[in-house]
Amino acid sequence: MKKSKKIISLVLAIAMVLLVPVSVISAAPKGYGFRYAGVTVYVHGKASGLIDKMGEPNKKSKSKSCAYDGEDIKYVYDEFTLVTYTEKNGGTEYVQSIKFTSKKAKTKEGIKIGSKEKTMKKKTKITKALALALTLGLLCSGLAGCGQAQSVETVSEDLATESVQPTETVESTETVAEGTEATAENTETADGTLVRVASLKGPTSLGLLFLMNKADKGETANTYEFQMATGADEILPLMVKGDLDIALVPANVASVLYHKTQGGVKVIDINTLGVLYMVSGEDGLTNFTDLKGKTIYLTGKGTTPDYVLRYLLTANGMSADDVILEYKSEATEVASVLAEDPTAIGLLPQPFVTAACMQNDALKVIFDLNEEWNKVQGEDGSSMVTGVTVVRKEFLEENEEAVKSFMEDHKASAEDINADPATGAALAVEAQIVAKEPIAQKAIPNCNITYIDKAEMKQALSGYLDVLFHQDSLSIGGGLPESDFYYDAE
Numbered sequence: 001m002k003k004s005k006k007i008i009s010l011v012l013a014i015a016m017v018l019l020v021p022v023s024v025i026s027a028a029p030k031g032y033g034f035r036y037a038g039v040t041v042y043v044h045g046k047a048s049g050l051i052d053k054m055g056e057p058n059k060k061s062k063s064k065s066c067a068y069d070g071e072d073i074k075y076v077y078d079e080f081t082l083v084t085y086t087e088k089n090g091g092t093e094y095v096q097s098i099k100f101t102s103k104k105a106k107t108k109e110g111i112k113i114g115s116k117e118k119t120m121k122k123k124t125k126i127t128k129a130l131a132l133a134l135t136l137g138l139l140c141s142g143l144a145g146c147g148q149a150q151s152v153e154t155v156s157e158d159l160a161t162e163s164v165q166p167t168e169t170v171e172s173t174e175t176v177a178e179g180t181e182a183t184a185e186n187t188e189t190a191d192g193t194l195v196r197v198a199s200l201k202g203p204t205s206l207g208l209l210f211l212m213n214k215a216d217k218g219e220t221a222n223t224y225e226f227q228m229a230t231g232a233d234e235i236l237p238l239m240v241k242g243d244l245d246i247a248l249v250p251a252n253v254a255s256v257l258y259h260k261t262q263g264g265v266k267v268i269d270i271n272t273l274g275v276l277y278m279v280s281g282e283d284g285l286t287n288f289t290d291l292k293g294k295t296i297y298l299t300g301k302g303t304t305p306d307y308v309l310r311y312l313l314t315a316n317g318m319s320a321d322d323v324i325l326e327y328k329s330e331a332t333e334v335a336s337v338l339a340e341d342p343t344a345i346g347l348l349p350q351p352f353v354t355a356a357c358m359q360n361d362a363l364k365v366i367f368d369l370n371e372e373w374n375k376v377q378g379e380d381g382s383s384m385v386t387g388v389t390v391v392r393k394e395f396l397e398e399n400e401e402a403v404k405s406f407m408e409d410h411k412a413s414a415e416d417i418n419a420d421p422a423t424g425a426a427l428a429v430e431a432q433i434v435a436k437e438p439i440a441q442k443a444i445p446n447c448n449i450t451y452i453d454k455a456e457m458k459q460a461l462s463g464y465l466d467v468l469f470h471q472d473s474l475s476i477g478g479g480l481p482e483s484d485f486y487y488d489a490e
Helices: 050-054 117-123 128-136 166-172 209-216 232-241 251-260 304-315 331-340 352-359 369-377 393-398 400-419 421-430 437-446 454-471
Strands: 033-036 039-042 059-064 071-076 080-086 093-100 192-200 223-229 246-250 265-273 276-280 295-299 324-328 345-349 364-368 385-392 449-452
Touching: 039 050, 039 093, 192 232, 192 400, 209 223, 209 400, 209 421, 223 232, 232 246, 232 251, 246 251, 251 265, 251 385, 251 454, 265 393, 265 400, 265 454, 276 352, 276 369, 295 304, 295 331, 304 324, 304 345, 304 369, 304 454, 324 331, 331 345, 331 352, 345 352, 352 364, 352 437, 364 369, 385 393, 385 454, 393 400, 400 421, 400 437, 400 449, 421 437, 449 454
Parallel strands: 192 223, 192 246, 295 324, 295 345
Antiparallel strands: 033 039, 059 071, 071 080, 080 093, 246 385, 265 385, 265 449, 276 345, 276 364
């Protein structure tokens, strides 16, 4: 039987302890760990003294804990990222998760990036379920410490990364991220053409879930190798190097990649439309012009949400000077502001919107930015495109039938999750994209998962990129793509 091959992005997070209270975790037996700088680091072990012995990290950041009363601290090293959590009021610091970003890093059992499930089970006594979770590489720091949290932060932060800073993306393509490097070559297997597919952990991946499930069961003509990344900067280098065949990325990033590879990629479909919503508990905000003089909380300056908001303000006779824009680094920070002050106005992507509204009945969606975009553009205008699917031109030329087969599979998968959100929610939780089925089930219909190709795709996407181009040409790689960017669009 054919099996979908997965590339490991190894995160040490023990599934069995995710539901254990903090008071118990501290006394839990030691599990998986790895040795660095003469110390062994264990998940949910005490972090006190470890950091000093490990040396100064390349980067350190703090945020309010998603599951506990204290704070999360992220330490970024060359080979791995360590996330800790602390108890309230500066209490004991514990290891929350360890994410490997280099093949040099490995557990004390010898498990590393690229390890296969069979190897992991041979070297350890881990359960099949945990082995699968590790192989999928989906136990990330955003979920590892949030098993019992009753807040909006239980939704993975990675769902907000489908809008990225394009200038940073251009730079990131210069080097290949070792932590996600694919090892398989493109070959014609007994089960069909091997197609290596990467997606972002968010709405774009939701549209692939039914396909992934079918591939696991051997019900597809192609043999698929899936991997899921937390950011586009992990995917782009692999596409540039030729270690991936197909990638689901933000629309602007696809254009950046086109320019970076000198036309080496083609877009084959639109997989998600606008997932941005404005949320508030304040009454009386019925027209976009009602935002004048208001403070709006949103994520990163120079990202897609920022560009879209500025465009809509201008289209409604205003400018960014008519509002106060308060930028936060993460969607969870915006959600926290709304939790503390429901009268505040926040710009959030799905499923953060659903999670926030489920946690606080005072909150509601005041503006669907997809609808606002359509109002401005008119019936024959462009669409607010969130995610697209691109294929390497070389792979397409050599395996066009396999690409067409993927397109059919992708279309069916998108239709299936929209028709059956309940099953989709279960698959999303199993894939560790969303923490809880009720949130996933309610969010899926609002994630605008779609499948649009050919001429309709070109019309929607080209117009959207044109808007971004006039906002900031670097956001799409410096210029609009040529017509050869759009596959089968004539």
